[in-house]
Amino acid sequence: MKAAIVQQTGQPPVYGDFADPIAAHGEHLITVTAAAISQITKGRASGTHYSSSGAFPFVPGVDGVGRCENGSRVYFVLPRAPHGGMAEQTVVPRERCLALPDGLDDVTAAAIANPGLSSWAALRERAKLQAGETVLINGATGTAGRLAIQIAKYLGAAKVIATGRNAETLQSLTALGADVIIPLAGDGDALEERFKPQFAEGVDIVLDYLWGDSAERLLIAAAKAGAEARPIRFVQVGSVSGGDITLPSAVLRASAIELIGSGIGSIPLERLIAVTGELLQATIPAGLKIAVDPVPLQDIEQAWRRDDSSKRIVVTMGI
Known part of the structure; x- marks a missing residue:
């Protein structure tokens, strides 16, 4: 499958072929549609974030939006390494997937969650x-x-x-x-x-x-x-x-x-997932606004280098 691939510390991901993920028991195989570049994603890739594994190569992306095997639309977080959100497919434990509300589009959901x-x-x-x-x-x-x-x-x-x-x-x-x-x-x-x-x-x-x-x-x-x-x-x-x-x-x-x-470690993972669900459900009723810059997966290297805080860059796959 096509994916963004981090080959070594300090280098931006490159577009290429990565092994297809295979879902294990208790996991969803997700066809990804959108995944945002975040500070934690960049920190893991550079090895500076405290949750970095240090294992290479891997697909970056701590979260994203996609479709499960049955076609249901979900937001997912923390895919199983070495698979991440910035690929055509990924694998995620079922308890880390949340159904998305109708009316909230994939790109906005991927952009606003983190x-x-x-x-x-x-x-x-x-x-x-x-x-x-x-x-x-x-x-x-x-x-x-x-x-x-x-x-x-x-x-x-x-x-x-x-x-x-x-x-x-x-x-x-x-x-x-x-x-x-x-x-x-x-x-x-x-x-x-x-x-x-x-x-x-x-x-x-x-x-x-x-x-x-x-x-x-x-x-x-x-x-x-x-x-x-x-x-x-x-x-x-x-x-x-x-x-x-x-x-x-x-x-x-x-x-x-x-x-x-406040962050990973100070709040139990199950609570972080639950409050992410609250946020996603509230996005439309609250009228939350976020500037978004969608880019295709094949442009990951350029997008990674120009990422800043003015807009949320969202990598898109097939949408």
Whole structure:
């Protein structure tokens, strides 16, 4: 069968022939129609993601959309290695397949599942968002962050504060539901001064896609708000700005901040699959919007190299 194939660490996948998958007991043989390029997919291919196996060659793609043997249309996640989503066929344990709602097209479903899950799971499973709370999204200008704004509002947030570096994109976030926007410009002290008024008014949840200096300054600003601010659940989702921060111990002693992680490992796999189903069922009723760039499987190498956060690149097979 035709597939995208990762031959070695640090190289983009190439289009070629890969062994046909054979479904074992308890698995579905899926004819794939769409699979998105995601950060976790690229991280596994480069060997930098903590879930990387280090075994080559393999087909990339941690999730996708396709048809089961009986023709039913499903979203699937975590195919059995070395098979992935970016191939004409793959094999997936049956419990990792979810029926798709009518009206949700294959490309949109493949595009929205992974970035949408990052905020849906963080807000529902980890932060336990309650209606009427205030959510600050650190790093809201990327695909996942833009969805996070929409999802937070849909799940009941009364106020959403969005931060980001891209000034033009940041201004556009009000149309998606952001009530306050904060540019991540200037030095750390300037950032801290911008954050302080929001924490003084009250922030319940911080959803952090960046880590790095902005997360450090957010935590310090929250602590300096002191007793005037309510307790904060700080949920760490991504590390676009770096994997480490330097955090004074007094920040945690002087505040009611709860540090929480959200991702594979912090939420049981069966719950991640279940909340993905919730997200997919809500995509149309919530009117969730995502920019998509569909590309044919044979163009995988070029698409892989130009992938960025402005649009979700979805590899398509036969549609």
